[in-house]
Amino acid sequence: MGYLNDRILDLGLTVxxxxxxxxDICHTEPATYAQATGTYSLGHKAGLSVGAPAARTPSGRKVTVAAFEDGTVTGTSTSSATDAEFWAITDTVNSRLLAAGPLTTAQYMTADNTFRIAAFDIWLAGLDG
Known part of the structure; x- marks a missing residue:
């Protein structure tokens, strides 16, 4: 079995x-900054709060994205294919997509409303095998 110090995982998560x-909440999983913040975005929340790296059970390390209730909806779903199904976290200073993943459940969006996200974890595992 191998060993990987928590510091290795923490440095990646610290970004x-x-x-x-x-x-951003998106109707399609983005692979680029432009897709996350423009092409696929149905709304966004600036001023995101992400906690410091911490232990994850049963192994690995994690950061927690804080819950919020004041995201701004900028687009309207036109069918189930355009409901918000993914989240994307970006670094707007350097125009980088940092992470993306699925929402727990798809959400129908209507422009000029607000959206909320429950707190969730992003994690890295240690070595396998």
């Missing part, structure tokens, strides 16, 4: 803590 500035 989210120190550089993440915005969370």
């Amino acid at each position: 989210l803590t120190t550089e993440a500035t915005r969370l």
